[in-house]
Amino acid sequence: MAATKAMPPADELKGTPLEHEDLVKGKVITVRHNPDLRYRWAAGVAIGRFLGGLKEGKILARKCEMCGTIGVPPRMFCEVCFRPTDVWVELGHTGRVNTFSTCYIATDATRVKDPSFPAVIEIDGANGNGILHLLGEVTKDTAKIGMEVEAVWKPAAERQGLITDIRYWRPRKGAAPPKSGGRSKGGSR
Amino acid sequence: MRERVTQPTQMHHVDGTFPVQFIYTAGVAGEVFGKALRDKESFLGARCDSCAVTYVPPRTYCERCFARIEATRKVGPQGEIVSFTESHLGPHNERLADPETWGLIRLDGADTVLVHRLTAKDPSRIAIGARVKPIFRPKKDRTGVITDIESFAVL
Numbered sequence: 001m002a003a004t005k006a007m008p009p010a011d012e013l014k015g016t017p018l019e020h021e022d023l024v025k026g027k028v029i030t031v032r033h034n035p036d037l038r039y040r041w042a043a044g045v046a047i048g049r050f051l052g053g054l055k056e057g058k059i060l061a062r063k064c065e066m067c068g069t070i071g072v073p074p075r076m077f078c079e080v081c082f083r084p085t086d087v088w089v090e091l092g093h094t095g096r097v098n099t100f101s102t103c104y105i106a107t108d109a110t111r112v113k114d115p116s117f118p119a120v121i122e123i124d125g126a127n128g129n130g131i132l133h134l135l136g137e138v139t140k141d142t143a144k145i146g147m148e149v150e151a152v153w154k155p156a157a158e159r160q161g162l163i164t165d166i167r168y169w170r171p172r173k174g175a176a177p178p179k180s181g182g183r184s185k186g187g188s189r
Numbered sequence: 190m191r192e193r194v195t196q197p198t199q200m201h202h203v204d205g206t207f208p209v210q211f212i213y214t215a216g217v218a219g220e221v222f223g224k225a226l227r228d229k230e231s232f233l234g235a236r237c238d239s240c241a242v243t244y245v246p247p248r249t250y251c252e253r254c255f256a257r258i259e260a261t262r263k264v265g266p267q268g269e270i271v272s273f274t275e276s277h278l279g280p281h282n283e284r285l286a287d288p289e290t291w292g293l294i295r296l297d298g299a300d301t302v303l304v305h306r307l308t309a310k311d312p313s314r315i316a317i318g319a320r321v322k323p324i325f326r327p328k329k330d331r332t333g334v335i336t337d338i339e340s341f342a343v344l
Contacts, residue, residue: 016217029215029223029333037207048201161201 046074049088055161057153059091061126070126093151094172095123098130102140117143121169136168148175215333218247221260223333230325232265234299245299246335265296268341270319273307290315294341305335309343320344 022028043051046062050073053060062074065086069078078085100119106112117135122128135143136152149169159165215223218235225233235247235258242253247260273292279285290312293302308324309315321341331337 018214023212023214029220029227031213031215031334033211033213035207035209035211037209039205039207041203041205043201043203051201162203 046076050074051161051163053090054163054165055159057156057159057165059093059123059151061089061091061123061129063087063089068127070129072123072126072129073131089125091123091125093153095121095130095149095151095169097135097143097145097147097149097169098122098128099145100135100143102143115140119143119169121149131163133163133166134168135170137170142171144177147177148172216249218249218260220333222246223337225260226335226337227328227331227333230266230323231263232296232299233260234262234264234296235260236262242300243298244301245296245303262298264298265323267320267322267344268294268296268299268303270307270315270317270321270341270343271295271302272317273315292341294321303335305338306340307343308340311343314343 018028023030042048050060059072060074061070061072062076062085063070064078064081064083066081066083067078069080070089070091071078071085072091074085074088076085077083098120100117102115103118104112104115117138117140119133119135120130121133122130135149138147148171150172152167152170153159154165154167214220222233225231232245233247234243234245235249235251236243237251237254237256237258239256240251240253242251243262243264244252244258245264247262248258250256251258271293273290275288275290277285277288290307291304292307292315294305294307295302307315307321309319321343324339324342325331326337326339
């Protein structure tokens with residue numbers, strides 16, 4: 001006969017721990033499910049045009065005529081004035097390193113031997129605004145905050161309208177070395 | 190001036206996928222149920238004596254009084270149709286060439302129902318109250334899940 005028991009004491013309710021082997025060796029019944037999840041992310045008006053600009057080798061920004069802020073990546077709305085931004089402006093391909101990190105893990109969190117250098121690049125002419133990107137042609141000893149950098153683009157035929165159309169930013173030849181510890185000029189957010 | 194989208198087909202978009210993988214386990218009661226199904230072609234329910242309810246598939250706790258119960262009560266293998274419907278669409282909303290009949294089956298001795306596919310040599314015999322029996326897959330194809338049963342066939 002089936003038994004009906006009272007609730008067991010709390011220390012009995014410790015669950016049923018399983019090891020990885022229990023699953024892969026079929027010790028317990030399992031159902032595997034690999035859902036086919038796909039997305040299509042629409043970039044919107046501002047970022048869409050920004051990405052379209054990258055495909056053409058241009059860095060496009062959006063200017064608010066009221067406060068003068070030049071937003072990059074562009075927004076259709078000024079975050080300072082709470083009003084629509086006014087005009088598109090094209091920026092140059094140079095900037096300064098606002099901050100960077102020496103990164104020893106890949107996007108899947110595995111360890112890598114050669115570090116990458118994710119950095120915030122203040123793009124020249126955008127009053128301190130900038131984008132998150134990668135530094136290249138640097139080492140952990142040569143990468144510096146305040147360093148002047150320039151964009152290294154993919155060849156036009158390989159550009160897809162993605163932020164990766166810029167391969168990385170490298171130290172600008174002939175630029176003066178940054179003052180140690182100094183924040184780059186601009187920065188009026 | 191705000192810009193308006195006039196050519197949606199040219200809107201910039203990025204396609205991607207989510208690589209998500211699941212391994213579901215059957216749980217304590219589901220494990221007992223699945224192994225009995227796979228190895229012995231038998232159905233085990235969980236009985237709560239104080240509520241006089243037999244749950245199939247089994248639970249570890251009675252849903253009414255929260256008492257702990259175990260999957261030890263043999264039920265079925267035959268049962269009867271409680272309700273049924275004819276499905277013309279598959280799981281991805283695709284139209285099926287051959288419509289399938291799905292029903293709620295109460296196994297003999299059980300108080301709850303199972304959802305499963307219904308078959309009959311003469312489809313007009315699929316009816317509420319009709320007696321059914323499980324058609325099992327060959328033993329080598331069974332994995333301890335409800336689809337180890339191909340269908341419930343009208344007797």
